[in-house]
Amino acid sequence: MITNIQKYSIHDGEGIRTTIFFKGCPLKCSWCHNPETQSFETEFFHYDQRCVGCGKCGGKYYEDCVNNAWEICGREITAKELCNEVQKDQAFYETSGGGVTLSGGEVLAQDISFIVGLLQNLKIRGIEVNIDTCGYVDFSRFEAVLPYTKSFLYDLKLMDADKHKKYTGVDNNLILENLKKLSENKASIWVRIPVIGGVNDTNKNMVETAEFIKSNDINPEHIHLLPYHNTGCSKYQQLGKKYDGSFTTPSKEKLEEYRRIFESHGLTNIYIGG
């Protein structure tokens, strides 16, 4: 089940990409900017549309305008339909060094035989695939997709297990163990750290993250510090969910400081942003 197919994406790996958002995630991050991808079930966006009196319809659709509008969120799609859709932009992938990114939600929490079939199909068509993951799945799922995946975009949110549980609903042990195993399997890894003001934006968390990466001989190709933004907050309202508005966007100076922390641990290719 997917929520969206986003074309011309440039923040989910190299080149121009098509990003597919799968619906359902084992985590429930308080700051998630795609809350519609958390539940594995179909949901509805509710738009409280009010007639603004523009007059363009001559009053014909006034009744419709004042009615509340609903949009279904989540649709099932076959692997073949997905492949055919993303293949339309194959020329862009080839000229830019891009491809497809499977994201969500958590793609590896989907029916894994479906995902492997999709990856095999894309490989036959010559389309490279990145997987964007929160890491909270059984490692056998990583093993199943490893042969067909160019890079894993791997989220590391918080090193403190209790805080991790408080803000995401689960502790971080499985996530950290899977990252170690993925590295031992020589996978290409991009570590992505959402920097959430009021949650993980501390020197302590960044030092512990850098130490974890170094001490386990993980060699990420990139490390991305992704500053929090609140662009998803209206979606919470549309889904009838409560949004915690207490998070803040870290300053440029703070992000630079965090970059220096990673560099001081001998890590390279540290980027601010996607």
Ligand code: SF4
């Ligand atoms: S892991 Fe990502 S998709 Fe899942 S809840 Fe957290 S931010 Fe949202």
